[in-house]
Amino acid sequence: ILNVEQSPQSLHVQEGDSTNFTCSFPSSNFYALHWYRWETAKSPEALFVMTLNGDEKKKGRISATLNTKEGYSYLYIKGSQPEDSATYLCAFLGGADGLTFGKGTHLIIQP
Amino acid sequence: DAGVTQSPTHLIKTRGQHVTLRCSPISGHKSVSWYQQVLGQGPQFIFQYYEKEERGRGNFPDRFSARQFPNYSSELNVNALLLGDSALYLCASTAGGGPGNTIYFGEGSWLTVV
Numbered sequence: 001i002l003n004v005e006q007s008p009q010s011l012h013v014q015e016g017d018s019t020n021f022t023c024s025f026p027s028s029n030f031y032a033l034h035w036y037r038w039e040t041a042k043s044p045e046a047l048f049v050m051t052l053n054g055d056e057k058k059k060g061r062i063s064a065t066l067n068t069k070e071g072y073s074y075l076y077i078k079g080s081q082p083e084d085s086a087t088y089l090c091a092f093l094g095g096a097d098g099l100t101f102g103k104g105t106h107l108i109i110q111p
Numbered sequence: 112d113a114g115v116t117q118s119p120t121h122l123i124k125t126r127g128q129h130v131t132l133r134c135s136p137i138s139g140h141k142s143v144s145w146y147q148q149v150l151g152q153g154p155q156f157i158f159q160y161y162e163k164e165e166r167g168r169g170n171f172p173d174r175f176s177a178r179q180f181p182n183y184s185s186e187l188n189v190n191a192l193l194l195g196d197s198a199l200y201l202c203a204s205t206a207g208g209g210p211g212n213t214i215y216f217g218e219g220s221w222l223t224v225v
Contacts, residue, residue: 004153031210043114043218044154044201051211089153093210097167098144101153 002026004092006102013080013109020076021105023090027071032093035064035075038104039086047075047088080109113138115217117202123223124192132187132220136204142166143185144214145177146201154201160185161207192224 005024013019025033032051036044048057053068061078077084087106091099116135124130136143142161146154156169160179174190183204189196199219205212 034214036216041218044216046213046215049211049213091153095167098146098156098159098169099154099214100156101146103151103153 002092002094002100004090004100004102006088006090006105008105009103010106011108013107015080015082015109015111017080018076018078019080019107020074021088021107023073023075023102025071025073025090025092025100026094027069029094030068030071030092031095033066033068033073034091034093034099035073036089036091037086038089044089075105077107080107082109082111085109115202115204115215117200117217117220119220120218121221121223123225125225126192126194128192128224130189130192130222132189132200132202132222134185134187134202134204134217136183136185136202137215140204140206140215141183142205142207143179143183144203144205145185145187146203146216147171148199148201148219149197157187157200189222194224197222197224 035047038044050066055066063076066073087104089104091101144159145157148154158177159167163179177187179185201219203216205214
Protein backbone atom coordinates (compact mmCIF):
# COMPACT_ATOMS: atom_id res chain seq x y z
CA ILE A 1 0.00 0.00 0.00
CA LEU A 2 1.46 3.35 -1.06
CA ASN A 3 1.66 6.05 1.58
CA VAL A 4 1.22 9.69 0.63
CA GLU A 5 1.29 12.05 3.59
CA GLN A 6 0.44 15.72 3.68
CA SER A 7 1.19 18.16 6.47
CA PRO A 8 -0.18 20.08 8.12
CA GLN A 9 -3.76 18.78 8.01
CA SER A 10 -5.09 22.29 8.37
CA LEU A 11 -3.64 25.75 8.40
CA HIS A 12 -4.94 29.22 9.27
CA VAL A 13 -2.99 32.03 7.63
CA GLN A 14 -3.43 35.79 7.79
CA GLU A 15 -4.22 37.51 4.51
CA GLY A 16 -1.01 38.77 2.92
CA ASP A 17 1.22 36.21 4.62
CA SER A 18 3.05 33.52 2.70
CA THR A 19 2.72 29.86 3.54
CA ASN A 20 3.86 26.42 2.49
CA PHE A 21 2.94 22.81 3.05
CA THR A 22 4.43 19.42 2.42
CA CYS A 23 3.66 16.24 0.56
CA SER A 24 5.74 13.12 1.15
CA PHE A 25 5.54 10.08 -1.09
CA PRO A 26 7.42 6.86 -1.91
CA SER A 27 10.85 7.54 -3.41
CA SER A 28 10.76 4.41 -5.58
CA ASN A 29 8.85 3.72 -8.78
CA PHE A 30 8.13 7.43 -9.27
CA TYR A 31 6.26 8.56 -12.38
CA ALA A 32 4.76 11.94 -11.44
CA LEU A 33 3.48 14.11 -8.60
CA HIS A 34 0.27 16.09 -9.06
CA TRP A 35 -1.02 19.03 -7.02
CA TYR A 36 -4.68 20.00 -6.93
CA ARG A 37 -6.65 22.81 -5.37
CA TRP A 38 -10.16 21.79 -4.30
CA GLU A 39 -12.91 24.12 -3.22
CA THR A 40 -16.13 22.79 -1.74
CA ALA A 41 -18.78 21.86 -4.32
CA LYS A 42 -16.34 22.28 -7.21
CA SER A 43 -14.11 19.91 -9.13
CA PRO A 44 -10.46 19.57 -8.08
CA GLU A 45 -8.44 22.10 -10.05
CA ALA A 46 -5.15 20.86 -11.46
CA LEU A 47 -2.26 23.09 -10.34
CA PHE A 48 0.91 21.24 -11.32
CA VAL A 49 2.19 17.97 -12.74
CA MET A 50 5.82 17.37 -11.84
CA THR A 51 7.89 14.55 -13.26
CA LEU A 52 11.59 15.37 -12.84
CA ASN A 53 13.69 15.55 -9.69
CA GLY A 54 14.43 19.18 -8.97
CA ASP A 55 11.39 20.40 -10.91
CA GLU A 56 10.09 23.80 -9.88
CA LYS A 57 6.77 25.04 -11.23
CA LYS A 58 5.00 28.34 -10.80
CA LYS A 59 1.47 29.59 -11.47
CA GLY A 60 0.90 33.15 -10.34
CA ARG A 61 1.51 33.32 -6.57
CA ILE A 62 1.66 29.53 -6.22
CA SER A 63 4.78 27.48 -6.78
CA ALA A 64 5.93 23.93 -6.12
CA THR A 65 9.19 22.04 -5.84
CA LEU A 66 9.94 18.35 -6.20
CA ASN A 67 12.56 16.06 -4.67
CA THR A 68 12.03 12.51 -5.93
CA LYS A 69 15.16 11.09 -4.29
CA GLU A 70 13.94 11.87 -0.79
CA GLY A 71 10.25 11.70 -1.69
CA TYR A 72 8.82 15.13 -0.93
CA SER A 73 7.26 18.13 -2.60
CA TYR A 74 6.53 21.58 -1.22
CA LEU A 75 3.70 23.88 -2.29
CA TYR A 76 4.23 27.59 -1.62
CA ILE A 77 1.66 30.38 -1.69
CA LYS A 78 3.00 33.92 -1.65
CA GLY A 79 0.89 36.78 -0.30
CA SER A 80 -2.18 34.67 0.60
CA GLN A 81 -5.57 35.98 -0.47
CA PRO A 82 -9.04 34.90 0.78
CA GLU A 83 -9.66 33.16 -2.55
CA ASP A 84 -6.73 30.82 -1.79
CA SER A 85 -8.86 29.17 0.91
CA ALA A 86 -9.31 25.58 -0.23
CA THR A 87 -8.05 22.06 0.33
CA TYR A 88 -4.75 21.35 -1.42
CA LEU A 89 -4.22 17.75 -2.45
CA CYS A 90 -1.10 16.06 -3.70
CA ALA A 91 -1.24 12.79 -5.63
CA PHE A 92 1.54 10.34 -6.45
CA LEU A 93 1.60 8.43 -9.72
CA GLY A 94 3.69 5.27 -9.44
CA GLY A 95 2.46 3.14 -12.32
CA ALA A 96 -0.76 1.78 -13.71
CA ASP A 97 -2.73 1.96 -10.50
CA GLY A 98 -3.89 5.53 -10.84
CA LEU A 99 -3.16 8.42 -8.53
CA THR A 100 -2.60 7.85 -4.82
CA PHE A 101 -3.80 10.92 -2.97
CA GLY A 102 -2.86 12.36 0.37
CA LYS A 103 -5.62 13.51 2.72
CA GLY A 104 -5.00 17.13 1.84
CA THR A 105 -4.09 20.35 3.62
CA HIS A 106 -7.12 22.49 4.46
CA LEU A 107 -6.06 26.13 4.12
CA ILE A 108 -8.09 28.99 5.57
CA ILE A 109 -7.03 32.57 4.85
CA GLN A 110 -8.21 35.02 7.49
CA PRO A 111 -8.88 38.60 6.36
CA ASP B 112 -14.98 24.09 -23.77
CA ALA B 113 -16.80 21.67 -21.48
CA GLY B 114 -14.79 20.03 -18.75
CA VAL B 115 -15.36 16.55 -17.41
CA THR B 116 -19.08 16.13 -16.84
CA GLN B 117 -20.70 13.62 -14.53
CA SER B 118 -24.26 12.53 -13.88
CA PRO B 119 -26.20 12.36 -11.73
CA THR B 120 -24.83 14.92 -9.29
CA HIS B 121 -26.64 13.45 -6.29
CA LEU B 122 -28.54 10.24 -5.72
CA ILE B 123 -29.88 8.15 -2.90
CA LYS B 124 -30.07 4.36 -3.11
CA THR B 125 -31.12 1.57 -0.78
CA ARG B 126 -28.81 -1.19 0.41
CA GLY B 127 -28.69 -4.05 -2.07
CA GLN B 128 -29.61 -1.90 -5.05
CA HIS B 129 -27.50 -1.22 -8.10
CA VAL B 130 -26.21 2.17 -9.29
CA THR B 131 -24.80 3.46 -12.57
CA LEU B 132 -22.77 6.65 -12.69
CA ARG B 133 -21.87 8.32 -15.95
CA CYS B 134 -18.95 10.41 -17.12
CA SER B 135 -18.13 12.35 -20.28
CA PRO B 136 -14.46 13.21 -20.66
CA ILE B 137 -13.04 16.41 -22.08
CA SER B 138 -13.31 16.35 -25.86
CA GLY B 139 -10.30 14.59 -27.34
CA HIS B 140 -9.38 12.77 -24.12
CA LYS B 141 -9.16 9.01 -24.51
CA SER B 142 -8.42 8.00 -20.93
CA VAL B 143 -10.99 8.00 -18.14
CA SER B 144 -10.49 7.00 -14.53
CA TRP B 145 -12.77 6.71 -11.51
CA TYR B 146 -12.09 7.59 -7.88
CA GLN B 147 -14.05 7.22 -4.65
CA GLN B 148 -13.75 9.81 -1.94
CA VAL B 149 -15.11 9.23 1.53
CA LEU B 150 -15.18 11.98 4.15
CA GLY B 151 -11.80 12.74 5.67
CA GLN B 152 -9.82 10.80 3.08
CA GLY B 153 -8.22 11.61 -0.24
CA PRO B 154 -9.79 10.18 -3.39
CA GLN B 155 -9.05 6.48 -3.89
CA PHE B 156 -8.41 4.98 -7.33
CA ILE B 157 -11.03 2.53 -8.63
CA PHE B 158 -10.47 2.05 -12.39
CA GLN B 159 -8.67 3.46 -15.38
CA TYR B 160 -9.72 2.96 -18.99
CA TYR B 161 -7.78 3.93 -22.07
CA GLU B 162 -9.10 3.40 -25.58
CA LYS B 163 -11.94 1.31 -24.16
CA GLU B 164 -9.65 -1.15 -22.38
CA GLU B 165 -9.13 -1.45 -18.65
CA ARG B 166 -5.60 -0.28 -17.84
CA GLY B 167 -5.66 -0.31 -14.08
CA ARG B 168 -7.82 -1.39 -11.17
CA GLY B 169 -7.67 -0.32 -7.54
CA ASN B 170 -8.40 -2.38 -4.46
CA PHE B 171 -12.17 -2.57 -4.79
CA PRO B 172 -14.47 -5.61 -4.72
CA ASP B 173 -15.95 -7.18 -7.83
CA ARG B 174 -19.22 -5.39 -7.10
CA PHE B 175 -17.55 -2.44 -8.79
CA SER B 176 -17.27 -2.53 -12.56
CA ALA B 177 -16.83 -0.01 -15.34
CA ARG B 178 -16.68 0.32 -19.05
CA GLN B 179 -15.71 2.86 -21.66
CA PHE B 180 -17.69 3.43 -24.81
CA PRO B 181 -16.51 4.17 -28.39
CA ASN B 182 -17.09 7.90 -27.77
CA TYR B 183 -14.78 7.59 -24.69
CA SER B 184 -17.55 8.26 -22.19
CA SER B 185 -17.65 5.87 -19.28
CA GLU B 186 -19.96 4.24 -16.77
CA LEU B 187 -19.20 3.05 -13.26
CA ASN B 188 -21.51 0.36 -11.96
CA VAL B 189 -21.82 -0.76 -8.37
CA ASN B 190 -23.93 -3.80 -7.49
CA ALA B 191 -25.35 -4.91 -4.14
CA LEU B 192 -24.81 -1.50 -2.56
CA LEU B 193 -23.56 -1.33 1.00
CA LEU B 194 -23.82 1.58 3.43
CA GLY B 195 -20.04 1.96 3.12
CA ASP B 196 -20.37 2.74 -0.58
CA SER B 197 -21.75 6.15 0.35
CA ALA B 198 -19.18 8.54 -1.04
CA LEU B 199 -18.33 11.10 -3.69
CA TYR B 200 -17.43 9.38 -6.96
CA LEU B 201 -15.08 11.38 -9.14
CA CYS B 202 -14.38 10.85 -12.79
CA ALA B 203 -11.18 12.13 -14.38
CA SER B 204 -9.94 12.34 -17.94
CA THR B 205 -6.58 12.82 -19.56
CA ALA B 206 -5.41 13.09 -23.12
CA GLY B 207 -3.10 10.10 -23.17
CA GLY B 208 -1.14 7.57 -21.20
CA GLY B 209 1.99 9.59 -20.50
CA PRO B 210 2.85 10.32 -16.85
CA GLY B 211 3.26 14.04 -17.44
CA ASN B 212 -0.27 14.61 -18.68
CA THR B 213 -2.60 16.72 -16.58
CA ILE B 214 -5.53 14.75 -15.17
CA TYR B 215 -8.76 16.73 -15.06
CA PHE B 216 -11.58 15.93 -12.67
CA GLY B 217 -15.33 16.40 -12.79
CA GLU B 218 -17.40 17.69 -9.89
CA GLY B 219 -18.41 14.19 -8.89
CA SER B 220 -21.54 12.22 -8.13
CA TRP B 221 -22.64 12.12 -4.51
CA LEU B 222 -24.01 8.69 -3.65
CA THR B 223 -25.86 8.10 -0.41
CA VAL B 224 -26.81 4.50 0.46
CA VAL B 225 -29.52 4.15 3.10
